Amino acid sequence: xxxxxxxxxxxxxxxxxxxxxxxxxxxxxxxxxxxxxxxxxxxxxxxxxxxxxxxxxxxxxxxxxxxxxxxxxxxxxxxxxxxxxxxxxxxxxxxxxxxxxxxxxxxxxxxxxxxxxxxxxxxxxxxxxxxxxxxxxxxxxxxxxxxxxxxxxxxxxxxxxxxxxxxxxxxxxxxxxxxxxxxxxxxxxxxxxxxxxxxxxxxxxxxxxxxxxxxxxxxxxxxxxxxxxxxxxxxxxxxxxxxxxxxxxxxxxxxxxxxxxxxxxxxxxxxxxxxxxxxxxxxxxxxxxxxxxxxxxxxxxxxxxxxxxxxxxxxxxxxxxxxxxxxxxxxxxxxxxxxxxxxxxxxxxxxxxxxxxxxxxxxxxxxxxxxxxxxxxxxxxxxxxxxxxxxxxxxxxxxxxxxxxxxxxxxxxxxxxxxxxxxxxxxxxxxxxxxxxxxxxxxxxxxxxxxxxxxxxxxxxxxxxxxxxxxxxxxxxxxxxxxxxxxxxxxxxxxxxxxxxxxxxxxxxxxxxxxxxxxxxxxx
Ligand code: NAP
Numbered sequence: 443x444x445x446x447x448x449x450x451x452x453x454x455x456x457x458x459x460x461x462x463x464x465x466x467x468x469x470x471x472x473x474x475x476x477x478x479x480x481x482x483x484x485x486x487x488x489x490x491x492x493x494x495x496x497x498x499x500x501x502x503x504x505x506x507x508x509x510x511x512x513x514x515x516x517x518x519x520x521x522x523x524x525x526x527x528x529x530x531x532x533x534x535x536x537x538x539x540x541x542x543x544x545x546x547x548x549x550x551x552x553x554x555x556x557x558x559x560x561x562x563x564x565x566x567x568x569x570x571x572x573x574x575x576x577x578x579x580x581x582x583x584x585x586x587x588x589x590x591x592x593x594x595x596x597x598x599x600x601x602x603x604x605x606x607x608x609x610x611x612x613x614x615x616x617x618x619x620x621x622x623x624x625x626x627x628x629x630x631x632x633x634x635x636x637x638x639x640x641x642x643x644x645x646x647x648x649x650x651x652x653x654x655x656x657x658x659x660x661x662x663x664x665x666x667x668x669x670x671x672x673x674x675x676x677x678x679x680x681x682x683x684x685x686x687x688x689x690x691x692x693x694x695x696x697x698x699x700x701x702x703x704x705x706x707x708x709x710x711x712x713x714x715x716x717x718x719x720x721x722x723x724x725x726x727x728x729x730x731x732x733x734x735x736x737x738x739x740x741x742x743x744x745x746x747x748x749x750x751x752x753x754x755x756x757x758x759x760x761x762x763x764x765x766x767x768x769x770x771x772x773x774x775x776x777x778x779x780x781x782x783x784x785x786x787x788x789x790x791x792x793x794x795x796x797x798x799x800x801x802x803x804x805x806x807x808x809x810x811x812x813x814x815x816x817x818x819x820x821x822x823x824x825x826x827x828x829x830x831x832x833x834x835x836x837x838x839x840x841x842x843x844x845x846x847x848x849x850x851x852x853x854x855x856x857x858x859x860x861x862x863x864x865x866x867x868x869x870x871x872x873x874x875x876x877x878x879x880x881x882x883x884x885x886x887x888x889x890x891x892x893x894x895x896x897x898x899x900x901x902x903x904x905x906x907x908x909x910x911x912x913x914x915x916x917x918x919x920x921x922x923x924x925x926x927x928x929x930x931x932x933x934x935x936x937x938x939x940x941x942x943x944x945x946x947x948x949x950x951x952x953x954x955x956x957x958x959x960x961x962x963x964x965x966x
Contacts, residue, residue, distance in 0.1 A: 443525055444522070444525065444636075444637060444640050446476050446529070446633045446636055446637075447636065448476055448477050448478045448479070448632075448636075448660075449636070449660075450481050450485060450627075450657075450658055450659050450660045450661075451636075451639035451643065451656075451657060451658040452485055452488050452489045452492065452657045452658075452659070453488065453489060453492030453493075453496075453653040453654040453656075453657055454643065454646070454653030454654075457481075457485065458479065459479050459480060459481040459482060459484075459485050459660075459661075460479065460482070461479055461480030461481060461482045461661060461666070462479065462480045462661075462662055462663060463477060463478070463479050463480075464477075464478055464479075464480065464629050464632070464661075464662040465477050465478070466478070466533050466629075466630075466631065466632050466633050467533070467630070467776055467777065468532050468533065468535075469534070469535035469773045469774060469775065469776065469809045470532070470535050470773065470809075472807070472809060475532065475533070475633070476632065476633045478629075478632045478660050478662075479660075480660065480661035480662055480663060480666055481659040481660060481661045481666055482661075482665070482666065482669070483669055485659055486624075486659065486666070486669055486670050486673055487673075488657075489624045489654075489657035489659060490593060490624065490673045490675040490676065491654075491675070492622075492653060492654030492657065493593035493622035493623075493624055493654045493655075493657065493675065494592070494593055494622075494654070494675045495652070495654055496622040496651075496652035496653070496654030496655045497590070497592050497593055497620075497621065497622050497654075499652045500590065500620045500621065500622060500651070500652065500655060501589065501590050501620050503620060504562075504943075505559040505560050505561060505562045505951075506560055507649070508556075508559050508617070508618060508620060509555075509556040509557065509559050509560035510556070510649055511556075511617070511645060511646075511649045511651050511655075512552045512553065512555050512556035512559070512614065512617060512618060513552070513553060513556045514644075514645035514648050514649050515552050515609060515614075515617075515641060515642050515645040516548075516549035516550075516552040516553050516556075517645070518640075518641035518642070518644045518645045518648075519545065519548065519549055519552075519609060519638070519641045520545075520549060521641070521644075522637055522640070522641055525637065526545065526634070526637050526638075527541050527542060527545065529633050529634055529637060530603050530604065530631060530634040532633075533603070533630065533631040533632075533633060533634055534603050534630070534631055534634075534775050534776075535772075535773035535774075535775065535809070536603070536739065536773075536775070540739065541603075541604065544602065544603075544604040544605050545604050547604070547605050547898060548604040548605045548609060548610060550898060551605065551610070551611050551614050551898055552609070552614045554898070554921055555614045555615060555617075555618035555921060555924065556618070558618065558921045558924065559618045559619075559924075561951060561952075561953055562943070562944045562951050562953055563953045563954055564588070564618075564921070564924055564925075565587040565588045565589070565928075565944050566586075566587060566588055566930075566956075567585070567586070567587045567944040567945055567953065567955040567956070568585070568586045568587070568955065568956040568957075569583075569584075569585045569586075569945060569955055569956065569957045569958070569966065570583070570584045570585075570958055570959075571583055571957075571958060571966065572935070582934050582935050583934065583935050583936075584932055584933070584934050585932065585933045585936065585941060585945040586930055586931065586932040586933075587930070587931065587942065587944050587945055588619070588925065588928040588929065588930055588931075589620070589928060589929065589930075589931050589942075590619045590620035590621045590927065590928055591619070591621060591677045591678050591927050591928055591929050592621060592675070592676075592677030592678070593621060593622050593623075593624060593675055593676050593677055594612075594616040594621045594622070594623050594624070594676070594677065594678045594679070594680060594927050595623075595624050595625075595626065595670045595671060595673075595676045595678075595679045595680070596608075596610075596612045596613050596616065596623055596624070596625045596626070596679075596680045596681075597625075597626050597628070597667060597679070597680065597681040597682070597683065597687075597691070598610070598625055598626065598627050598628040598631075598635060599628060599682035599683055600628045600630040600631070600683065600775050600776060600779070601682075601739070601742040601743065601744070601775060602682070603628075603630075603631040603634050604634075606682045606918075607625075607627075607628060607631065607634070607635065607638070608625050608627060608634075608635045608638035608639065608642075608658060609638045609641065609642060611918055611919055611923055612680030612681075612682070612705070612918065612923075613625060613656075613680075615680075615921075615923040615924045615926065615927055616678075616680065616926075616927040617655070617656075618924050619924050619925075619927045619928040621677075621678075621927050622652075622654055622655045622656065623655070623656055623657075624656075624657045624658075624659060624670065624676070625656075625657070625658045625659065626659055626661065626666055626667050626670055627658055627659065627660045627661070629660070629661065629662040630775055630776040630778075632660050635658055635660065636658070636660070638658070639656075639658040642656050643656075664690070667691065668690075668691075668694055671691050671694045671695050671698075671702075671704070672694060672698060674698075674699075674700065676702065677702055678702055678703050678704075678705070678926065678927055679691060679695060679702065679703070679704040679705065679706075680705050680918070680926070680927075681704060681705065681706040681707065681708075681912075682706075682707045682708075682744070682918070683706075683708065684708065684709065684834075685708040685709040685832070685909045687706075687708075688704070688706030688707070688708040688909075688912060689706075689708070689909070689912075691704050691706060692704045692706060692912050703913065703926070704912050704913075705911070705912060705913055705916060705918065705926045706911065706912040706913075707744060707860075707904070707905060707910070707911050707918045708744075708909050708910065708911065708912070709744075709831075709832040709909055709910070710744050710745065710748075710832065710859045710860040710861070710906070710910045711747075711748035711749045711830060711831075711832050711859060712745050712746060712747045712748060712749070712859055712860060712861045712862065712863070712893040713747070713748075713749040713750070713751055713852075713853070713856060713859065713862050713863070714728075714732060714747050714749065714750045714751065714862075714863040714865065714892070714893075715751050715752070715849055715852075715853060715862065715863065715864050715865065715866065715876050715880075716728055716750065716751070716752035716758070716865045716866065717752070717846070717849075717865065717866030717867075717868060717869025717872045717873065718752070718753045718845070718846060718849075718869060718872075719868035719869045720865050720866050720867055720868040720869055721752050721753060721755045721758055721865075722755070722868070723868055724865065724867075724868075725755050725757035725758040725761060726757060726758075726761045728758065728865050729757075729758050729759075729761035729762040729765060730761060730765050731891075731892050732747060732750060732762060732838065732892060733761075733762055733765030733766050733769060733813070734765075734769075734892070735747050735892035735893065735894045736766065736813060736815075736836050736837070736838045737766065737769045737772065737813050737836050738894045738895075739772070739894070740771075740772030740773060740774055740775075740811070740835065740836055741772075741813075741834065741835040741836030741837060742774065742775055742779065742834060742835065743894050744860060745860055745861055745893040745894050745895075745896060746834075746836075746893070746894060747838055747863065747892060747893050747894070748832060748833060748837060748838055748839060749830075749838065749839050749841065750762075750838055750839070750840045750841070751820075751841045751843060751849055751852050751853075752840075752841075752842070752843065752849065753842065753843055753844070753845065753849070754842045758840075759799065759817070759840065762799075762815055762838075762840065763799045763800045763815055766800055766813040766814065766815050766836070766838075767800045767802070767812075767813065769813050771810040771811065771812065771813065772810065772811075772836065773809050773810055774809045774810070774811060774835065777807075777809070779834060779835070780807075780808065780809055780811070782834060783804075783811055783833065783834060783835040783837075784804060784806065786831075786833035786834070786835065786837065787804060787811070787814060787833070787835075787837065789828070789833075790814075790816050790829075790833065790837070790839070791816075793818075793826075793828075793829070795818055795819070795822035795826070796816045796817065796818045796822075796829070796839070797816065797817045797818070798814065798815075798816050799815045799816065799817055799840070800812070800813075800814065800815055801814075802814070811835055811836060812836075813836040813837075814835075814836065814837045814838075815837075815838050815839075815840060816837070816838075816839045816840070817839070817840045817841075817842060818839060818840075818841055818842070819841070819842055819843075820841055820842065820843040820844065820848040820849075820851070820852060823839075823841045823852065824851065824852065824855060830856070830857060846869070846872050849872065849876070850872070850875055850876065850879065853876055853879045853880055853883070854879055856880075856883045856884075857883075857907075857908075857909060857910075858883060858884070858906045858907025858908050858909055858910045858911070858914065859883060859884045859885075859906050859907075859910050860884060860885050860886065860893070860904065860905065860906045860910045860911075861884055861885065861886045861887070861888055861893040861906070862876075862880040862883065862884045862886075862887055862888070863887075863888040863889075863891060863892060863893055864876050864877060864880070864887065864888070864889050864890075865889075865890055867890065873889075882907075883906070883907060884906045884907070884910070885903040885904065885905045885906035885907075885910065885911070885914070885917070886902075886903050886904070886906075896919055898919055898920055899920055900920050900921050900922060901920070902917060902919045902920035902922075903917045903919075903920075903922075904917050904918050904919035904920070905917045905918055913926070933945065947965060947966040948965045948966075949963060949964070949965045949966075
């Protein structure tokens with residue numbers, strides 16, 4: 443058993459910073475637990491300097507070594523055993539079943555990045571050989587590939603204490619690309635974060651990685667995150683959380699003398715569209731599936747479906763209402779989320795043009811909210827952008843449309859989202875038109891399904907147009923996430939012995955490369 447010390451971890455050293463004190467919180471018992479104190483500029487400076495010197499070693503490591511390191515991190519997470527699950531459950535109330543699954547996903551992510559980088563195909567090597575005789579000007583030899591970007595700051599997410607936190611997808615993809623990582627731990631699960639730091643500390647020791655490869659800065663308040671993003675040695679940021687937080691960090695990064703990219707995954711209402719004919723035949727099953735998806739994780743998923751769009755259907759409405767009211771109430775992650783959900787429910791309840799179909803009590807200070815469904819008309823939804831705002835929790839808004847064209851109008855007026863779902867088997871024309879519109883609005887279009895449950899695989903796209911993500915061209919789930927923390931470098935007329943192995947003539951890594959426009963493993 444590891445003793446929770448309340449410390450931060452900087453490049454191999456456990457430190458007790460002098461900043462603001464805070465405590466982790468048990469949502470089940472509504473009481474505080476372990477004590478921590480916040481890091482500040484001194485700790486950022488130490489972590490950043492150590493990360494920069496670690497980068498000078500890590501950028502030249504071969505893929506196998508990085509892969510072994512990622513495997514070792516996954517092994518050490520598993521070796522934390524039940525303590526990790528129990529501590530995380532006490533800090534998040536997510537339950538042991540969900541957390542066991544999330545641990546499997548987290549280790550799976552690390553291992554899939556390990557496999558990806560073991561051969562260096564991810565660097566997208568591309569070679570165009572010289573044409574010295576080309577007229578009117580000779581063509582030079584050009585060879586391009588991806589390289590690590592440098593020290594990366596990662597903000598742990600409150601709602602995924604494993605998969606998107608200290609050693610989650612952002613950290614895994616940044617390390618995989620050969621970058622050191624400095625995590626700003628989320629103050630909602632600091633003891634869990636500390637355990638993860640022990641796991642990576644052991645992996646660093648086992649694999650002989652530089653100590654500055656990883657630091658965990660615990661803290662509460664915006665100053666720590668702001669100063670971290672402003673630090674000149676930080677080269678990129680990974681973030682999962684609120685739109686306000688993500689946007690603030692994007693603006694801070696853009697205002698730096700040397701701006702850096704922020705990969706923020708933020709708010710999303712994940713609309714579900716149901717065709718008029720389809721709802722006639724499948725009202726009950728779609729309502730039941732939607733209810734399950736809304737309640738999953740007490741609605742604290744970035745993919746929670748906060749909007750259902752269809753024509754009027756008494757059967758759909760009644761089933762949805764009954765299913766949501768009948769589902770057991772879940773726990774919220776922390777008191778801040780409870781306060782913001784109270785605010786969101788009140789805003790919808792007091793809105794002159796919405797109806798709370800299954801209104802229920804949600805007392806101040808309670809951590810177990812009702813599973814709520816509201817209803818409004820298409821016209822009122824289109825007239826008031828506040829109805830498109832994410833309410834983080836088990837809440838959905840049913841928008842009743844007059845006809846198919848109105849359903850389509852709602853789709854056309856959507857902001858960027860992570861996902862959209864189409865249930866329109868009996869409405870093939872609408873399905874095609876919706877698919878065409880939604881492809882331009884979201885990162886993942888789902889047919890006859892529900893958005894929660896994000897498969898981790900190379901074909902996944904978790905990211906969409908703003909405000910779903912800050913950079914719609916990237917994904918934060920799946921091995922494709924690695925390119926966020928890498929950049930292309932081209933070598934022009936470079937002598938073969940000075941080229942990285944991925945670009946050398948004889949192709950010593952035996953990887954696929956684009957050579958003069960053709961994908962091949964052949965040497966040149
Ligand atoms: P958050 O408020 O965005 O905070 C995430 C992290 O960013 C925390 O470490 C926070 O620091 C830091 N941060 C936030 N704003 C900042 C700023 N202006 N400058 C510097 N650092 C900043 O997210 P959260 O704490 O997880 O939850 C709050 C709300 O976000 C929820 O009620 C929910 O509405 C939304 N949320 C959405 C998603 C989603 O996937 N769409 C996920 C999680 C949360 P401190 O906490 O230390 O102050």
